[in-house]
Each structure stands twice: as structure tokens, then as C-alpha cells.
Amino acid sequence: MKTYNIIVLAKQVPDTRNVGKDAMKADGTINRGALPAIFNPEDLNALEQALRIKDKFPGTTIRILTMGPGRAADIIREGFFRGTDGGILLTDRAFAGSDTLATSYALAQTLKKIDNVDMIIAGRQAIDGDTAQVGPQVAEKLGMLQITYVEEVVELNNDTVTVKRRLENGVEKVRCPLPLVMTVNGSAPDCRARNAKRIMRFKHAKTVTELQKESADYTNMHNSRPELTIPEWTVNDIETDASQLGLSGSPTKVKTIENVVLSAKDSKVLSASDAEIESMMIELIESHTIG
């Protein structure tokens, strides 16, 4: 039976959906420590699509490629718990400050090192930037076709894939040749839960940097079970033009960042009492705002 080689692009993001009051420091900068780091939600939708392909085509391999600091190894572990075969953590200070274009360059240069990839699947966008740019930009840099807003892989037949796309005003079903880059919408099925057996099997998966902080027992375990060692790639493992990396390689620059300060309107403050609600409704009716 046909098998596929799938790379899922995933990102560890601060959980901007649950920003508490302590998310901003007194000086107006972001208190990253107050925001939990999570698996970007739409990347989980992407992972599920990959896992469904693996369900139908046993022998298919799924690896996660993530770029980020050392703690982003959590993303690769999370993938193991849910059914992936491995992953690569792309981590280097040279990538710091990358905008979407510099990010997609680093990812594309990494993907060029991986042979015979059939599908690259990513979430439509990450919640910390909401740009939806990295998927299409990676595709362009690899000279690959992109299919965005995927909701379902309908059929996979040798080197042809049929997918359903969810657009803002409708749906589209398209058939296209592999290899390609797909970005998956949040409206696609949620990712399956972690598998208890896989948690037991992979909870000790660690990067080399993480291993150095552990006891010798860990190293012995990884020697006997090499699949537990998460590869860490740096800028030295890929071919890059330094002028396209990181902050200096990013065409977009952040000129200013303003903390959001609200200028308060002159508002009427009401209680929930019947009398106050009624007088408000009468005011709105009399001003022809309603009615």
C-alpha cells in the first residue's frame, strides 16, 4: 500500500486567548511569563489531518517541524503523545526576531534538507500573530503548490489529493497533485486526545540539550531507544544566507509598540435595578436609537 511522508509545521505560542490582567508589566511591555505556552490551536487541526492520513495509510510517517526556543521541544513531545513518528526542533539565536518571511525562509531551508516529502501540513495561522502567512510563504520558497483553508482531506489517491476548502463565503473542493503545502482551518476536526500508552512510551523524549541536564540513566535510556532523542537543528545544519535570517533578515520592522490606553468616554454607570434599566430604555427610545 502507498505510504506518505508528511511534515507538520507547528508553533508553540503564548495563549493570547486567555490573557489575564498580569499579562502586561507596569512599564507597558508584555509579561511573557504570565502567558502559558501552548500548541498553536490550528496546528493541532493540521496534525489531526495528518494522523487521519496515517490511519488510512499505515506506514505513513509524520514528523513535526517547529522553530523556537528550547522549550518548544514540548511541541514535538505533544506530537508523540498523539501519534507522530518524530520531529525536529529548529532552534538558534540567529532566528530570533524573525518576521513571517524570515521564519518561512528558515523553515523552507530546513525542509530542503528532508528528502521525499509528500505533504507539508500546517495550521492556517498562529494565534500570536494571526497572519496566515508562513504556510504560503514556505510553499513559495519551495516552489510548491499551496492549498489554504483546508477543512478536510476528502481523498488521497496515489499522487493526487482532493480536499475541501472552507472559504469566508462558501466551500470549494479541489483536486491537485502532490507534493504540496496545505494549511488547515480551525473549522476542521479537533485533534484526537493524547494516547495513554504513547505518553508512557514517549514522556522521556528529550532534546540533546535537555538530556545534558539529566542523569546518566537518561543517556543510557536514549542510547537503547534512539527514537526518544529529539533532533535539534541549528543554523549550522541548514544552508542559509545570513542576510535573510532573524531580525536583520526581516523586511518588516516594528517601528513602535503602544500599550493600549483607553481614553474613557463620559459614560453613565447603571446598576442592574429595574428602575435604572427602564430609564435607559426610555432614553434610547426617545432618542430614536431603538424603536
Next chain:
Amino acid sequence: MIMNNVFVYCEIEDGKVADVSQELLTKGRTLANELNCKLEAIAIGYNLKEIDKQIIPYGVDTLYIADDKRLSPYQTLPHTSIVVKLFKEEKPQIALMGASSVGRDLGPRVSSALHSGLTADCTSLVIGEHFDRKKDKKYENLLYQIRPAFGGNIIATIINPDCRPQMATVREGVMKKEILNTNYKGEIKNLDVKNYVNDADFVVEIIERHVEKSKLNIKGAPIIVAGGYGVGSKENFNLLHELAEVLGGEVGASRAAVDAGFAEHERQIGQTGITVRPKLYIACGISGQIQHRAGMEESAQVIAINTDKEAPINAIADYVITGDVADIIPKMIKYYQKNTK
């Protein structure tokens, strides 16, 4: 001579130019006036003979048309090939696209091919200058691409000092569209499509396509009852529907409420949803992150109902009611009916 003009990509569906593209043409005209350059537009599709009438009146000086049966409906690769080649020839200084499923598919692909910066979902675009201390270099007439970021806690101004074009996407409804002059004189340039695309660009086969305009008309509703995560449940959202029905309005939602499954995605108001300007906006259990406010702050009047006295939404509200949505909405319905009958 290359003029380094302002360019707008015009999205076309069923022979109609998208609202968001016309809104960007109006914005593009303003920017071109300020920069003392031309406003140019590109229309790609099929049967575009009359399309200029929907584009040039917005003040477009040059309209490039690529008309070919294979170019409709939109597909990534052929539209990218045309835009990239045209931009290489014309070297625009600014390129604007709708932050729609088309613009957000095309924009990043084009920006990658041209190695130019792209900022998504801008809420404001203005011209300004920049001084780079490291390079000791002053830049004039840059496009400030302004957008909320990081969960709406900050507003970032993004610039592309060195790469051209400076690209930005903007959501529908954020800019206002306005016909400049119904008799505006613009030049039409028909592109020889075969010089702009390759046969290899047409590898995608569109098997089925259902385009349905949203049945909801939230954008045009005079009254919007919007709910946030604080509404608490899908059941409580029914109260919002009741109030909206009684007042003759529509129900909107914050992103948090949509993410929680309380409301459909089509109802999302804010930077990554719809932008609305109703007569009355009733915000129920919405804290009021900047990304939400970006989509509703031009409402004529705002009522904020919240258990949190410190909710940011209160600062832009005309009426602040501190209390529980489930308690207050039935009272609003009751006293509306009592006083209108």
C-alpha cells in the same frame, strides 16, 4: 519612467468587484494623493469588459486587466504569477489587498516571491517617516501599517524600510469606500495573459464550488447585540438572540465566544472578524480587548453589560451596566416592550 505607484489588487466574484477592494481603492487614492503618485489597480478574471466601471470611479489612474477563462475563479498560482510579474515591471511602492480568503492566500505568496514585507489585517494605514539610528538614515514617506497584536494588548506600527512594495492586507469594512468621480478618467491596459502565466500554473482542478453570501447581515444591522465569553454558555446566548429580535437587530460575538462555541464564526466582530458601525452596540459579557474594539468602536452608542467593573469595554461605553447578562437582558426586553406599546 517608473512611477512607484500605489497598487490595489481587485478581487472579483461573479463579475462583481469585492467591497473590500473598493474600500482599498478609496484608501489607496488618499495615499496616492499624499505621495503625489498614481493609483493603479489590477483586475484578474474572466469576462471583464465592463469591470472598469466598478474600479476607475474610485480614482484609479491605470487599470491593468488580465482576462482569460482560466483565471476565474481565483487560483493561487496563476494569479500569483500575474501579480508578481506585473509588480516586477511596475515596481509599486505600496500594494494593498483584502484580508479575505483570496488576499490572504495571494498576499504572502507574492511577498515571498518579491522578498517584500507584508503586514496582515491592518486597521490603519498612514504615511510617515522613520529614522534608523543604527544606519543613521532617514526614511521619508513610508507606509505605517498599524495593527493590534499579541492578543490585543498592544498596537504595533510596522514599517518596511528597504523592501518594495510595502504590502498590507485589510479586512472588509475597516476602510470606507467612496466613489471619487463617476467620470474619472483612467487608462485601461489589457495584459497579454500568456506572457504572464505558465501552463504549469493550472495544476489545480476545481471540482465543486458553492459560494453563498452569508445569510447574516451583521454589517448592515442598525442594532447589534454582541456576546463575549462572559455570557457563559450557548443557552445564555439565546437571550441575546431574543433581545436582538425584539429590537430588530443582529447578534454578534467576540472571538472568545466563537472559540468557546457559543456562536458561529460568521458572527465574529473584531480585527479578525467583521467591522461594524451600528447605531447601537450592546456588548454583553465582552471584556473589550483592542482586537474586538477595532471592529466596533465606531458604533454610535455602546451599552456595556459586564460583571467586571474594570472591563476595558466600559471605557468606550455610553452606558455601563454592572451585573449579570442573564438578569439584565430580560429586563431590557420587558421595559422595551412596556414603553413602546
